[in-house]
Amino acid sequence: MASVLVFLDVPALPLPRAARELLTLAGSVGEPVVASARPLETELAEALAAHGARKVYEPAGDLDTVLVAAKAAFLAEAATAEQPAAILLGNSFEDREIAARTGIKLGSGVITDAVAVAPDLAVTKSVLAGSWTSTCRVQAGTPIITVKANSVEPADAVEAGAPARIELPVPEAGPAARVTGRTGKRVSGRPELAEARVIVAGGRGMDGNFGPVEELADLLGGAVGASRAATDAGWIEHSAQVGQTGKTVSPQLYISAGISGAIQQKAGMQTAQVIVAVNKDADAPVFEIADFGVVGDVFSVLPQAAAEIRKRRA
């Protein structure tokens, strides 16, 4: 069976859902093999094997101090060594850029925003801000596909032992920008927005107070999202932004609170399975796509819902 190379930019334990999804998807198309952007600890390599990886390619040193270019050069080398049937990556901005450059190096087409990959490598992708889907194919080189989170149900881990490990020299990346400083995002204890199954998002209507949004998100084990109006106002960090220029999400449940639902916001969330909206303005465009809408004040509806959830769980 042909192998499918899965690129993991920041592998960590516990293995993120996004990585498990990619391995599961790779396993449905061929034999999963991993290219890791950094050398791995034994437990991490074993965790990858437990999720299906037969083989892991690792760089002999750090790829981290230059942007993208080095990671793309490394992935291209791993692909040249492995000759896989396809290459899968996540759909983050950085993943897409690594895919982009690897595509040029390998003479391979790149398809972004995949929501499904068939065994014959036909790719279903979400296009036009989530309002259309299309079926695409790569017809030159090794298909390189970036896959949106929540596209497959990750398989459970199995007993596996250690994968074969192959070290590749750190490639010459060519001209590249240097990272001069990096601050990690505050760890919130909440799930990552891009992979969360439940998202409660607030907008201009939250008027500077995200408390009710956070409370409901925590009760539902969800992530907190925001519209651009709320991040621009500085009520919440920019990384919480959902939409055309923020994150695109496809959770099971998206609760939109005090967000009008302009096209740029919808672009990020309209593939959610269930959309609930709370907004004072009955004409807000978000109600056109909401499965359940409440015309009402976020500051009374959200706390009442939170209290009701607590009561039912008690």
Place this chain on the structure above:
Amino acid sequence: MQEAANRPLNIVVLVKHVPDAQFDRHLTGPGHTLDRSESILSELDEYALEAALQLAEARGGEAAGNRVTALSMGPAAAVNAVKKSLQIGAYSGVHLSDEALAGSDAAGTSLALAAAVRAIADADGPVDLVISGMASTDGETSLVPAQLAERLQLAQVTFASELEVADSADGPLVKARRDGDSFTETVEAPLPALVSVTDQANDPRYPNFKGIMAAKKKTVRVLSLADLGIEAGQVGRDGAWTTVAASAPRPPRSQGTIITDDGSAGVQLVDYLAAQKLI
């Protein structure tokens, strides 16, 4: 090296002509291509243009020898994206237009744009910066900037939310802030470099009367594939590395239930979540 400091910059800004997202957009025809009848300058490229104009103005603008060239690739009507850029303030414009470009994917687009940037350098001198938007609002792939950096072998500074060009002993350096998915970075690169900017980078200016009048005097250079030494089969549908076999609108979301809060909406909301097995 004294004369290196504050030397004028030669900047190329990528501007794409895209269907207006405010209207209903759809894919049509055997190639499943986008209906481009109601098209405008991509709103995300306005941030790229603004960034270019600010960097040039910080060094004395056009009078001091800086260049800001708006470059668009697309059908005849795409010249409107270049013209709008000239009205906003770009100093000159280039329109890469050729029948054979229709249906290009990101690989073909980056191939043609890279050749156009080289042609601009041949005509006007070395290009210091290529600045683009973070994504187009139609294809939304974000592949083009990184692919251009790869093809032109430029240092890549993508998704910049703050941007400056500072002078150093070794020549100008581009410094940027970049908001990744899980971190914020500061990065720097020597010129020449490729930069893509996010919508956090600045507040784009609007064309004013003076700009609109001035734009009438500016010329748009039109380039064809032959001018760039590219063969038709390398781009367009024939040269594309990806193909679309089918497309369909997402099934419209079935009309949901909308209630008006009578004091119990929070409880009704929880009833709904429970019925959907979401809590």
